Amino acid sequence: MKKLAGCAMVLSVSRLTATLVDGLVGGHRPLYSAAVALIQRGGHPTDLVTVGHLSRYADADGTPVAPEALQPALESTIFDLASVTKLFTTTVLLGLVDEGRMSLDEPIADWLPTFGGDERRRITLRHLLSHTSGLPALLQLWTDWPEPASRVQAVLRAPLVNRPGASFEYSCVGFMVAGLLAERITGQPLPDLVHERICRPLGLTDTGFLPDPARAARAAATEHQPHLGRGMLRGSVHDENSWSLGGTAGNAGLFGTAADVARFGELLRQGGAVDGVRVLRPETVAEMTRDQLPPAIDPGFRHGLGVRIGDPHWMGTLAADGAFGHTGFTGTSLLVDPSRDLVVVLLTNRVHPSREWSDIAEIRRAVAEFAAPPVCRG
Numbered sequence: 001m002k003k004l005a006g007c008a009m010v011l012s013v014s015r016l017t018a019t020l021v022d023g024l025v026g027g028h029r030p031l032y033s034a035a036v037a038l039i040q041r042g043g044h045p046t047d048l049v050t051v052g053h054l055s056r057y058a059d060a061d062g063t064p065v066a067p068e069a070l071q072p073a074l075e076s077t078i079f080d081l082a083s084v085t086k087l088f089t090t091t092v093l094l095g096l097v098d099e100g101r102m103s104l105d106e107p108i109a110d111w112l113p114t115f116g117g118d119e120r121r122r123i124t125l126r127h128l129l130s131h132t133s134g135l136p137a138l139l140q141l142w143t144d145w146p147e148p149a150s151r152v153q154a155v156l157r158a159p160l161v162n163r164p165g166a167s168f169e170y171s172c173v174g175f176m177v178a179g180l181l182a183e184r185i186t187g188q189p190l191p192d193l194v195h196e197r198i199c200r201p202l203g204l205t206d207t208g209f210l211p212d213p214a215r216a217a218r219a220a221a222t223e224h225q226p227h228l229g230r231g232m233l234r235g236s237v238h239d240e241n242s243w244s245l246g247g248t249a250g251n252a253g254l255f256g257t258a259a260d261v262a263r264f265g266e267l268l269r270q271g272g273a274v275d276g277v278r279v280l281r282p283e284t285v286a287e288m289t290r291d292q293l294p295p296a297i298d299p300g301f302r303h304g305l306g307v308r309i310g311d312p313h314w315m316g317t318l319a320a321d322g323a324f325g326h327t328g329f330t331g332t333s334l335l336v337d338p339s340r341d342l343v344v345v346l347l348t349n350r351v352h353p354s355r356e357w358s359d360i361a362e363i364r365r366a367v368a369e370f371a372a373p374p375v376c377r378g
Contacts, residue, residue, distance in 0.1 A: 036077060
């Protein structure tokens with residue numbers, strides 16, 4: 001545990017530590033084996049807590065690894081970010097909108113010829129990023145399309161479950177399409193786009209798809225997946241659809257550290273630029289963080305372009321301030337609250353050793369509540 005610059009009291013930091021340590025114990029079962037929480041106020045890190053170990057179990061039954069194999073979670077630990085990837089995919093595409101290479105409201109079938117047809121021709125980038133495209137939540141590419149070459153076409157031809165614009169359906173398929181769209185517009189692979197447009201300019205040296213062996217050695221383990229011939233995952237993407245597409249997809253696949261995710265959060269908090277590096281126009285970030293759902297669609301929260309807005313389920317009382325961000329299935333989250341100059345990052349491996357073991361919504365709320373009180377400066 002570290003106490004960083006600022007005037008948050010040590011007692012308060014101890015409360016944050018206690019919250020994360022509680023997750024190591026859990027109730028019926030531990031919620032995760034590793035967790036890192038990083039809170040920034042006004043662009044400065046004030047609270048950093050690391051607990052646990054990168055891997056605690058050898059299989060989904062919870063067989064413990066040998067004590068000598070335990071590695072502590074550190075500030076430098078890399079986590080599978082899961083659906084936090086969607087924020088990066090969104091930022092890449094909104095950058096292309098800023099450049100005039102496409103618009104939010106033109107049919108994406110103009111770029112993806114095998115995508116269109118009937119109602120599908122009405123789907124726009126705005127629909128994809130606000131989860132109102134009518135595309136399904138998921139496909140099972142790894143079982144239903146055994147030939148890798150057929151999986152991209154399966155994504156592009158996924159059947160609609162509703163009319164575009166008629167309902168909110170959180171759709172990983174829609175973000176897989178979004179990643180393919182970015183690649184088609186630019187002629188570049190998505191990993192290169194994320195690196196060149198976001199990670200390199202911002203200095204996010206530990207964020208990217210497909211970690212090399214050195215980075216994988218710093219990664220927190222996720223799930224044991226012997227049914228896919230994968231064993232205990234560590235440094236390999238957890239999301240089966242992204243894995244089926246080679247580990248790079250618009251919905252999931254990025255790995256990163258808490259510090260990198262927090263710096264990306266600062267980019268959004270500060271309107272698209274940080275430390276003189278501009279990635280998005282201020283007007284674009286304003287549109288990104290504006291509720292895109294019409295009054296007739298009310299899922300219990302608001303949703304912008306790639307960001308959840310005001311969701312009390314995991315934001316706690318910060319939801320009332322218009323905080324926005326995203327969670328990841330593996331146990332990750334980024335929360336940004338411009339009204340409080342606040343960025344909150346929580347990275348865990350809650351699917352280790354099995355996704356059936358835990359739900360960390362309560363921990364997410366507790367970390368958000370810890371960050372919520374005003375903290376003096378000076």
